[in-house]
Amino acid sequence: MSTFALDNPVWNRLRDPRTAGIAGIVLGVVACFVALPPITARSPLYPVLVGIAAAILGLSAALRGLRRLGWGAFAAGLIGIVLGVLATRSSEGNLSIVFTASLIASMFVFSTPLVFGSMAGIFSERSGVVNIGLEGMMLMGAFWGVYGADKGKSWAVGILVAMLAGGLLALVHAYFAIHLRADQIVGGTAVNFLALGITGYFFFQLYNGQDIPIGVSTIPDVHLPYIRHWKYIGPAIGSLNLLVWVSFALVIVTWFVLFKTPIGLRIRACGEHPRAADTVGINVYAIRYGCVVLSGMLAALGGAYLSIGFGGGAYTDNMTAGRGFIALAAMIFGNWRPFGAFGAALLFGFSTALAYRLPAYSGSAATLFQALPYVLTLIAVAGVVGRTVPPAADGKPYKKQ
Amino acid sequence: MAEQDDAPTVAGRLALAQRAGGAAGPVLTAVFALLLGGFVVLATGANPLSTYRAIFDGSGLNWLFPWVSGSARSFAATNLQQTLLLTTALVLCGLAVSVGFRCGLFNIGGQGQYIVGSIFALWIGSSFVTMNGPLHVVLAIAAATLTGAAYAGIAGLLKAITGAHEVISTIMLNWIAVWVGSWLVGQGGALQSHANGASVPISSAVAPATHLHVFWGNPVLQGLDVGFFFALAALVVYAVLLNRTTLGFELRAVGFNPEAARYAGIAVARTYVKTMAIAGAFAGLAGAIDVLGWEFQLGVTDIQTSQIGFIAIAVAVLGRNRALGVFFSALLFGALLTGTSTRNLDATVFRPDLAGNLTLIIQGLVVLFVGADVLMLWLWNRRRRLRVAT
Incomplete structure (x- = not known):
């Protein structure tokens, strides 16, 4: 089973720090996005969870040598959390005006x-x-x-x-x-x-x-x-x-x-x-x-x-x-x-x-x-x-x- | 580098400029561009000679002729003061672009640095109204110069640390300055004047004590203020800085070849930051002088339509980044701009709205031909060959 995991090209691709970094940036965007229409999650928990996931992915990429992309993803996660939480605080009316x-x-x-x-x-x-x-x-x-x-x-x-x-x-x-x-x-x-x-x-x-x-x-x-x-x-x-x-x-x-x-x-x-x-x-x-x-x-x-x-x-x-x-x-x-x-x-x-x-x-x-x-x-x-x-x-x- | 002989390097270009006859090249190109501009005038059915004559008179340069007298003379004096006011700003912003070019940096950000400088001069000048006059002026000018330097320094710092291209970062900084500046003096902004019930998007005026002394002409009719001497002094500072100081040497060395400079032990990244800061200081000073010298207050349209920093690129290029060259090309563009303004150009000879655009075309042609030093060298060699033949 473990040999399968090691040789599997998809798994290797996922372990690549570059993939992790890019995934981190995408998740950072998603962290902000879940609080916006059409999803409009109203609890700050969701953006925080997704944002932390993005930051961890970024960190893992950064520690494995891809510094710029990794820290970029880390920052994207943090910014995603901040913007996402802000969005959960703002009124749904304003959100639906801006994010249509x-x-x-x-x-x-x-x-x-x-x-x-x-x-x-x-x-x-x-x-x-x-x-x-x-x-x-x-x-x-x-x-x-x-x-x-x-x-x-x-x-x-x-x-x-x-x-x-x-x-x-x-x-x-x-x-x-x-x-x-x-x-x-x-x-x-x-x-x-x-x-x-x-x-x-x-x-x-x-x-x-x-x-x-x-x-x-x-x-x-x-x-x-x-x-x-x-x-x-x-x-x-x-x-x-x-x-x-x-x-x-x-x-x-x-x-x-x-x-x-x-x-x-x-x-x-x-x-x-x-x-x-x-x-x-x-x-x-x-x-x-x-x-x-x-x-x-x-x-x-x-x-x-x-x-x-x-x-x-x-x-x-x-x-x-x-x-x-x-x-x-x-x-x-x-x-x-x-x-x-x-x-x-x-x-x-x-x-x-x-x-x-x-x-x-x-x-x-x-x-x-x-x-x-x-x-x-x-x-x-x-x-x-x-x-x-x-x-x-x-x-x-x-x-x- | 196999292409050394094609003169793509800064060093090669400078050598070429020397061989192509120093000042003769730029002068020839300016004349050539004016000639081509004349054809444009001709194409629209006006007389190029009388048009240029009217532009010349509108710029006030006819004041230099002793036979112009009476009311024509005082009129010419007013026009010439306008021209020199523009020259002042163009010299300083031109130096901001030039110093960048000498270090191999293309500073398109003169406009933003100029705006930041003028905003800070405006802020200092319109607040602290109880302050002692001369101290107030010094403080306003110093603040504008320093913030201009800091603002341009951002672009230098980004290039030094992350390698961000200075062309992009200075363009972005230009627009940030435009919009933040418009916000500050606009409707509900922090610097907006409350005189008209806060309904006009224009700033409060600077305190009268901060106005720069007008030494020629009527202070009410935008006479020439002492800021002109600041510009002249800046030219001297620029020449001395570049040719007589270690920093200037390092700056030029980096401009010639950053790799070689690095091998020689020059901190290239730090030189980029310093160069941009010097550039920003010149442009910031220009903003302060304009605000304290004749503008006194800024509206949203002033900030959004100002083109000084962009015309300064043409000034630097035509002046070949030399102090003297920058002065004369600033004078040329200052005269063209004043001479073709709606206020100064005789509308019966040529439509001023067209003439303003004619100035832009001439500017474009000037810059185009100045850039083509190979063409210049070719013409120069032809001349020599002709001389040999005869």
Whole structure:
């Protein structure tokens, strides 16, 4: 019996400290979750029990060498206990206002532009070009998306125009980064200024800074039949915007292309060791140009989602308001991997959605809650993620010999 | 490293900058960017020459011409005071970015550090009203500088201890500063003014005794205050610190090559923390000077729409992170911003709302071309070849 236990791969997997750490973090979240709707346990005993289990798992992982993950799980357990007990103390009325299934829906609403932005960043940086200009490319998408949807009378035209504009701006960045071998961070900063100037200029020139006609064609929501009426799941995913689903698909496609296809291998080779890639006949310049331009188009798609997606056809000056940078943070947070970045974007989207609902508890602190996503990201970047490893040749210009 | 010859290292870039003619490069790029901006003006159907003329006059730089006289001269003086007020903040925030660059850190957090500094100056300045005037000013400025340093130090500390990328942490700190600052001066906030029945999201004003002395122009019409000299002094401090002190040497060594610096016995992590703290001190000081010099109170919109810290990135890049360069590029951007403001630009020549965005485009072009030193070197070599040919 004991030999069976030792050789059983499932058991070995469970004994792995990494599994214990991850399970600890999950349980820490659950500890808080049991006190929230739809479960709404009213006794503080449940979150405390689950939280202690999480802390023990974390401790066991930490003592077996996985310090960061282990202590992360330990902290998750403790935080889960505190939040869970707090939730059992708060009135059920407030809880049901804040933690509804539509919280999940608004999590997706806020995370979608970040998902597009971070996938855009992954393509660019995996090929070896730092893209701090995501913000600008997103902004181009937001403005030209509205412009296209307005003049072309169709949201599809809007999306095309947005991607074209984002791609063009990315082409500028690519030319300076690849051919002129300029400092890529400086170039990206320049691209951001350019986008802010260009969109602002044309916003005033074409629309007087405000007169975007009401009723611009917008990207439709997808109303899932049947599922829409299910309890919990219906309000959460029953009628999300089309681009939200596209962003889910994009994560999977990005992962598949980068890690399961020859072209992805080439992209990663250019980002890790361009000289070696060049030696085996990969056209480093072509791959990098392609990736940066694709990056601009994807970021612009995220921008278009802001203006003609859930924005309902509205545009305001500097509409992206730093989301490109947050997407960049999500990408680094996820260690330049699609699913990691997706998780980071969801975390950020969730805390933004939460920040909009927490004023149910304290109206006067409504503005303060807006800082929550940034605080959480800072803690997560410093505490859980720590030293991330970018692609080896990220940001280094390559010169053909 | 096989790619040494591609000038990707900081050392390589500096050498390249030297070969590409020192100050000539940035000046050329600025002129080139202004030229391209002129084409944008032309594309919208306005006359680029008269537009630039109007921007120049709006910035008040025509005050320097002795033949401008009478009411035009006093008008120009008022405009120039505006320009120099902006220059003051841009110099200090530009230094905050520059000092980071010299250590190999990209400090995008100048905005947040500036906000933290201005909030603390505001808090000290609007409370303790019975305090002795000069002491009050010193206390407010010191508090702003120190808290700015501490705030930036968080990013340095996180990088040193956990390896968190400073670009992310400073961006997050920017937004935290924006929202916490808005909360403090906004509706029901701790620093909100109670003068209007607490219905306006704006802070109380700092005590009149804490206002910085205005040495040129009308104190009521935002004349130029002594904060300008603080900025000039900061430039000297920056140059001396970097070139004449051990800390400055260590800082630059880490910027050139952290690994080599580590082998040489320099505590790299500690240098990161110190560098960020110095950067934050500059930006915090800028916040204090703006609040005590001409803003006196802060509204939620002031905090949320301020762009000083971001423009400072362009200032640092164009100034090539040198004291003198930072001064002149701060002056250029200060003049562009003032000259294209709705208040100062002659609306019959060019629409100010468009011109403000034109400034952004020019900024973008400047930064774009400044970054492309390979292009500069190529042009420089072409010039030399031409000279040989003739």
